[in-house]
Amino acid sequence: MRWTVWIVTLWMLTLSLQDLGLDAKRVVFIPTPSTSHTRYHVKVARTLHGLGHQAWVAVADYLAQKGVLDATNITTIPYKMSEDHENVIMKTTIDGYFSGIPADEILQTTLAAVVKICDEILRNRELERTIRDIQPDLIVIDNVPLVYSLVVLPYKLQVPFAMIGTIYDAHAMRIPYSSAVNPLQIGSHASDDMTFIERVKNMFMHMILHVSHPCMPRGVVSIYAPELPYISNSDLLARAEVWLVEMDHILDYPRPTLPNVKLIGGTVTEHAKPLPPELQAFMGSATHGVVVVTFGSSVLGVPKHISDKLFHVFQKLPYKVVFRSNLTSPDPDKVVTLKWLPQNDLLGHPKTKVFVSHCGKNGQYEALFHAVPLLCTPIFAEQYYNSERIRRKGFGEVVDLRSVSQEELLSRILTVAQEPGYKQAISKASTLFRQQYGVPMQEAAKWLDHVMQHGGGYMRYAGQKMPLYQFLALDVFAFVFGLGALSCALMYCCVNMVCRCCWRGKSKVD
Numbered sequence: 001m002r003w004t005v006w007i008v009t010l011w012m013l014t015l016s017l018q019d020l021g022l023d024a025k026r027v028v029f030i031p032t033p034s035t036s037h038t039r040y041h042v043k044v045a046r047t048l049h050g051l052g053h054q055a056w057v058a059v060a061d062y063l064a065q066k067g068v069l070d071a072t073n074i075t076t077i078p079y080k081m082s083e084d085h086e087n088v089i090m091k092t093t094i095d096g097y098f099s100g101i102p103a104d105e106i107l108q109t110t111l112a113a114v115v116k117i118c119d120e121i122l123r124n125r126e127l128e129r130t131i132r133d134i135q136p137d138l139i140v141i142d143n144v145p146l147v148y149s150l151v152v153l154p155y156k157l158q159v160p161f162a163m164i165g166t167i168y169d170a171h172a173m174r175i176p177y178s179s180a181v182n183p184l185q186i187g188s189h190a191s192d193d194m195t196f197i198e199r200v201k202n203m204f205m206h207m208i209l210h211v212s213h214p215c216m217p218r219g220v221v222s223i224y225a226p227e228l229p230y231i232s233n234s235d236l237l238a239r240a241e242v243w244l245v246e247m248d249h250i251l252d253y254p255r256p257t258l259p260n261v262k263l264i265g266g267t268v269t270e271h272a273k274p275l276p277p278e279l280q281a282f283m284g285s286a287t288h289g290v291v292v293v294t295f296g297s298s299v300l301g302v303p304k305h306i307s308d309k310l311f312h313v314f315q316k317l318p319y320k321v322v323f324r325s326n327l328t329s330p331d332p333d334k335v336v337t338l339k340w341l342p343q344n345d346l347l348g349h350p351k352t353k354v355f356v357s358h359c360g361k362n363g364q365y366e367a368l369f370h371a372v373p374l375l376c377t378p379i380f381a382e383q384y385y386n387s388e389r390i391r392r393k394g395f396g397e398v399v400d401l402r403s404v405s406q407e408e409l410l411s412r413i414l415t416v417a418q419e420p421g422y423k424q425a426i427s428k429a430s431t432l433f434r435q436q437y438g439v440p441m442q443e444a445a446k447w448l449d450h451v452m453q454h455g456g457g458y459m460r461y462a463g464q465k466m467p468l469y470q471f472l473a474l475d476v477f478a479f480v481f482g483l484g485a486l487s488c489a490l491m492y493c494c495v496n497m498v499c500r501c502c503w504r505g506k507s508k509v510d
Helices: 002-019 035-049 061-066 085-098 103-122 125-134 145-157 196-211 220-224 233-237 277-284 304-316 343-347 361-370 383-392 406-418 420-437 440-454 474-509
Strands: 026-030 054-060 075-079 138-142 161-165 243-245 261-263 290-294 320-324 335-338 352-357 374-376 396-398
Touching (some): 026 035, 026 125, 035 054, 035 061, 035 138, 035 161, 054 061, 054 125, 061 075, 075 125, 085 103, 125 145, 138 145, 145 233, 161 440, 220 233, 243 440, 277 320, 290 304, 290 343, 304 320, 304 406, 343 361, 352 406, 361 383, 361 420, 374 383, 374 406, 383 396, 396 406, 396 420, 406 420
Parallel strands (some): 026 054, 026 138, 138 161, 161 243, 243 261, 290 320, 352 374, 374 396
């Protein structure tokens, strides 16, 4: 009798879910093989599981071994890599920054390394077979230009794909834009209020991306899927069912979008949880407040002349300091150093006054959510762009960690902590963000669920379905140019003929 009741209950529940359009789907996430990117893909996958779907996340072996991922309710797909690429890239980047190597040179080195990473993933037949055997209804690719080549995999498997991640890329999304007001996130320090020289530079950078994307080899389909019909890189990217961009018009600048381009804000944002007892006691003992300092998950140590400068400034502050570092604090009662810290929970603590950060994507959104002013110390990639928008919106200030003096660093921290304008600006923005974006993680899962249930084709406009040369109207320009050239040639011939006739008539009279 009990078994009958259970069977009937399950049957009725299944019918109810089908009536609601919530039949379970299978989705595979393929993030960039780095800690921060894999973490937020795992979070979205877990949220999607909460909607009744099955989720798998492809995880590089060196990340799986670190044990830094909470894979509750999802399945990971470990795959082998030739080396710990994250460690190699970050060491090269950070050493290059502190050695004074220009940012453009560091970026070029990073690009070359990531092309190698994509090549390894796309040539991994075991990973491809595993994903094929899962028979996914949707594959989610990291929305980072560095790994755009990975969209070849869902094309090979003939599975719809979605993009979720950091970058707003008008070129890949086929969004009509103006280079005069849309600064690139990577390789740019500009805002949406650019000078003439910045607009010229930005226009040429946009043109270069149209001609050849630096992260995608020409003809990735012919390289990795030669057995399938050829499709250009641009046309392949434009096939995405939906683009989920971790951006908004509050932290970032207002930008045009399309029906299948959703600006969802920072998916890492969440309410603070209680701190570990020792850290809670340290925060509670800070009479005047606390400064939280971290330069990213990959930066635990800095050169001695930098650390000496930092500790000297920390000692002079009226606040206590929590510093993510592998260094030993000269005064543990005033400055606590930790190899890992609960960043979100610290920023959500009422005693936190300032967040000194490299201004990565996750940290800046957590600071926005908890209304903590920032002192930005950008090190690489889009962090320069992120820092400039923080400064322009009045949420904080920016310094160069290498060249800033002790006196200036101390002054900037105190200014951001004590000048009420910074706190007021980011508090207002925090209120707007919470009201308009709610829980971004749930928004991301909702749209992935939506395209699995209904498809995203109805949201794609004509510009995402035509070849790039048509989207850019190059065929029209060529026709107009050819017509103009033909008209000029005919006019030249007519004028030349008239001149010759006049010349001959004059010769006969003479």
